[in-house]
Amino acid sequence: MSKAAGRSRQVSERRVHFSGSRTGKEKREAYTPRGVGTVLSSELAVCIWYPLFALRCELLRRPEFAARPTALLATEDVRRLWQIAPSARREGVKPGMTVGQAVGLCPSISLWEPDPVYYDEQFSNLLLALGNVSPVIEPAELGRAYVGVDGLEKLYGSPEKQVETITQAVAVWQEGLGIYCPTVLPSYRLGWGRGKFTAWVAATRAKPGEAVIISDEERADFTASQPVGVLRVDQVTHRRLWQLGIKTLSDLAQLPEIAIVSQFGRMGRQLWSLATGRVVDPVAGRETPEPIVVEIDFPNPVVDRTMLVHALDRLIERALHHPQRTGWRILEVQARARQENCASWMIGATLKDPSANRDHISAPLKVRLEQTPPTRAIETLTVEFTQFARGTDELQLFARDATSSARAGRQRALRTAVREIRTRYRYSGLYQVVEVQPRSRLLERRYALINYDP
Amino acid sequence: MTPDKLQPLNLPQPVEVELGGEGLPQTVRNCVTAEKTAVEAVIEVWRIDDEWWRQPISRHYVEVVLQGGRHLVLYKDLITGDWFMQKV
Numbered sequence: 031m032s033k034a035a036g037r038s039r040q041v042s043e044r045r046v047h048f049s050g051s052r053t054g055k056e057k058r059e060a061y062t063p064r065g066v067g068t069v070l071s072s073e074l075a076v077c078i079w080y081p082l083f084a085l086r087c088e089l090l091r092r093p094e095f096a097a098r099p100t101a102l103l104a105t106e107d108v109r110r111l112w113q114i115a116p117s118a119r120r121e122g123v124k125p126g127m128t129v130g131q132a133v134g135l136c137p138s139i140s141l142w143e144p145d146p147v148y149y150d151e152q153f154s155n156l157l158l159a160l161g162n163v164s165p166v167i168e169p170a171e172l173g174r175a176y177v178g179v180d181g182l183e184k185l186y187g188s189p190e191k192q193v194e195t196i197t198q199a200v201a202v203w204q205e206g207l208g209i210y211c212p213t214v215l216p217s218y219r220l221g222w223g224r225g226k227f228t229a230w231v232a233a234t235r236a237k238p239g240e241a242v243i244i245s246d247e248e249r250a251d252f253t254a255s256q257p258v259g260v261l262r263v264d265q266v267t268h269r270r271l272w273q274l275g276i277k278t279l280s281d282l283a284q285l286p287e288i289a290i291v292s293q294f295g296r297m298g299r300q301l302w303s304l305a306t307g308r309v310v311d312p313v314a315g316r317e318t319p320e321p322i323v324v325e326i327d328f329p330n331p332v333v334d335r336t337m338l339v340h341a342l343d344r345l346i347e348r349a350l351h352h353p354q355r356t357g358w359r360i361l362e363v364q365a366r367a368r369q370e371n372c373a374s375w376m377i378g379a380t381l382k383d384p385s386a387n388r389d390h391i392s393a394p395l396k397v398r399l400e401q402t403p404p405t406r407a408i409e410t411l412t413v414e415f416t417q418f419a420r421g422t423d424e425l426q427l428f429a430r431d432a433t434s435s436a437r438a439g440r441q442r443a444l445r446t447a448v449r450e451i452r453t454r455y456r457y458s459g460l461y462q463v464v465e466v467q468p469r470s471r472l473l474e475r476r477y478a479l480i481n482y483d484p
Numbered sequence: 485m486t487p488d489k490l491q492p493l494n495l496p497q498p499v500e501v502e503l504g505g506e507g508l509p510q511t512v513r514n515c516v517t518a519e520k521t522a523v524e525a526v527i528e529v530w531r532i533d534d535e536w537w538r539q540p541i542s543r544h545y546v547e548v549v550l551q552g553g554r555h556l557v558l559y560k561d562l563i564t565g566d567w568f569m570q571k572v
Contacts, residue, residue, distance in 0.1 A: 463493065471532050472541070473557065473570045478490040 070315030072166045072178025076196055077221040077229035078156075083173025084149045085113040086217060088142055099123070099139045101132060112144065151383040154359055154419045158384070159203035163196050166315035168226070176226050178313035189222045193241045196220065224249055225310035231260045250307050254280035261301055267294065279305040295450050319354040322415040331370050331407030335399070338408065342395055345413040346388050355415070359384035362417035365395050369406040377402060384419035448482065458482060496568035501558060509546055509558055512569065525549045547572065 080086060085102050089095060099118035104110045111127050121136035132139055153172055160167050163186075166178025179192050186195045200218065220241035221232025228249055232242040244252050256279045258271045274293070276282050282290070282305040290298040303309035324345050332338060342365060349355065361384045366376035379394035448458045460482040467475045500513040508529070513520040527547040534541045542562040549555055557570045 461491075464490070466490065466492075471534070474492050474495050477493040479493060480490055 070166045070178070071312040072164070072180035072315070073224055073310050073312045074179045075223065075226050075229035075313045076177040076179055076193065077226065077233040078160070078175050078177065078196065078200065078218055079221070079230070079233040080173035080218045082113045082115070082217075083153065084144060084146075085115060087149045087152050088145070089115075091148075095140055099136050100142065101139055102142055102144050103129070104144070111141070151385075154384045155206065156200065156203050158361075158419050159199045159206075160196065162202075163192075163199045164315075166313050168313045168315055170226075174230075176229060176313040178315055179222070189243045189245075193220055193222055193243065197241075223252075226313055227304050227311055228253060230262075231256055234260060253305065253307055254278065254283065258282060261304070263297065263301070267297070270294075283307075296446075296453055297450075316357070318418050319358055322349045322352045322354055323412060324348045324352070324414075325410055325412035327410050328408060331409050332411075333407045335403065338399065338404075338411065339392075339396055341411050342399070342413065343388060343392055345411065346392050349413055349415055350386060350388060350391075355386070355418075358418040359386050360391055360415050360417075361419045362415070363391055363395060364414045364416055365399075366412050366414070367404055367408040368410040369404055369408055371406065373406055375402075375404040375408070378416075380417075444482075494570050496559070496570050499558065499567050499569045501560075501567040509548055509567075512548070512550065512556070512558065514569070521550045521552070521554070523548045524551050524553075 085100065088102060089100070097117065098115075099121060100115045101111045101118050101123060102113045104112040109128055111123065111125055111129070111132055114123050114125055118132070118136050118139050121139070123132045123136050123139060127135075129141060132141070149172060153169070153175075157167055157169055157175060160175060160177050164177050164179060164182060166180070168176040168178070170176060177196060179189075182192055183189075186192045197220070217238045219233045219236035219238060221229045221234070221236060221244070222241060223229045223232050223244040224246055228244055231253065232244045236242040258268065258276055258279060258281075260279070261268075261271075263271075270293070271277075271282070276285070282302060285302070287299065287302050290302045292298075294301065300309075304311070326341055326345060328341075332341070345365075346363070350360075360381060362378065362380045364376065364378040366374065369375055377395060377398035379398060381391065381394065383390075385391055444460075448460055451458045451460070458481070461479040462482040463477055464480050465476070466478045468477070470476050498515040500515060501509045502511040502513075504510040508526050509523050511520055511522050525548065527549060528545075529547075530545050532541060532543045532545065540563065543559040544562055545557060545559040547555075547557050555572045557572055558567060559570070560567050
């Protein structure tokens with residue numbers, strides 16, 4: 031038994047080994063929930079965790095490097111290292127090091143520039159595969175996602191069976207990659223438990239290719255025995271916890287809530303709630319957006335193919351900017367038209383990889399347009415996004431819809447900061463620039479500051 | 485600032501302006517910082533007369549580029565005769 035297993039032996043969690051290969055040839059139809067007005071959430075969670083997801087994606091493309099020391103460069107600063115293969119780590123190479131430092135420590139290291147769009151696509155496909163098991167999927171970060179399994183015992187059976195079903199779904203995704211590399215693929219870990227936190231901690235305690243299942247009876251003991259390192263907080267908070275002598279979640283839970291809040295603010299309350307097990311953080315699946323429809327009426331019916339292609343591009347751009355689309359990639363797109371004399375025309379495409387890029391979405395439509403062009407002049411052209419695939423927050427920092435998700439990320443960060451400041455000082459002291467009379471000839475009347483209250 | 489009260493941005497700041505032969509600004513002196521800078525180029529000149537029905541506004545605007553490349557809008561309040569500057 032591994033060290034991790036030994037540490038948690040007293041809570042007798044169940045370990046399940048999965049092979050990473052699909053048993054049976056059946057393939058379920060992709061189920062994309064259209065949750066109109068429904069909240070997709072689940073207390074029972076399975077955490078699937080692929081450590082070094084981006085690097086492993088890269089190794090799938092270059093399996094010959096699987097056993098060699100390799101590293102990915104950071105997306106924002108290619109002079110520094112981002113993800114390091116274990117073989118390079120053993121040589122002393124660490125994330126954040128400069129290329130010079132890494133080569134000095136490990137001259138045989140292979141350094142690759144990151145291909146974030148590729149990793150994003152792979153992760154989107156993984157989420158899509160998990161969507162075949164449960165409608166409640168919550169992506170957390172690149173390589174980590176939660177599957178809500180409330181009520182699935184009637185469909186799949188015991189937690190072990192549920193884990194096995196997820197393993198099969200992941201195997202389908204892996205087969206779809208088209209490359210099989212036994213040293214790279216079965217590297218993910220699964221954790222089953224009540225609440226995302228328990229599932230995540232269980233996944234961190236699982237060996238590669240295994241699952242750890244924590245039942246409700248075991249949950250309190252299991253959580254209490256964990257080191258504070260399992261909490262997803264920044265290094266400064268970790269250091270402060272250690273300096274205060276808080277080494278396990280049990281230490282944290284034994285302190286009064288107010289003491290933790292006074293030291294760590296709002297985050298402290300969350301940490302304390304997690305440590306005491308008073309809060310179960312459910313998996314929150316995002317509702318798939320309703321189809322997004324945009325259309326254009328031509329004042330004069332259009333026959334010219336170039337004009338139609340141009341209009342398609344503009345409509346796809348408009349649809350991509352729709353607020354509902356944020357955080358989602360397009361899987362299926364349709365273009366239809368009303369022609370002269372009430373005739374109609376329609377083409378559609380399913381994208382091989384979900385995308386939020388205009389050119390990727392329009393390319394198959396343009397091919398269809400060439401193959402089956404409209405028979406008459408077009409009066410109204412409509413583009414509809416009908417199927418969507420999930421993206422992740424972290425991914426979208428460098429994915430194709432980076433701008434919108436970065437904006438959303440900034441908003442979230444600001445909201446958190448404002449709440450924190452207000453908790454301490456009663457008012458935020460932050461202001462927002464608002465348009466008052468943006469076209470006024472008097473410059474001082476155009477913009478003003480107002481209290482920022484997100 | 486009191487809560488939820490709008491605070492205008494880009495309020496006019498008083499300046500002292502030395503005019504050249506054609507009546508256009510040659511140097512600008514910031515009344516707050518006392519910094520004096522020569523005008524390198526005049527880009528545009530226009531006039532605004534507005535709100536005659538309440539507090540009349542009558543301004544003579546000059547958009548200038550200062551030495552060093554800073555871009556400013558200067559205006560002379562034609563009612564009081566004072567000069568002000570604003571960011572573009």
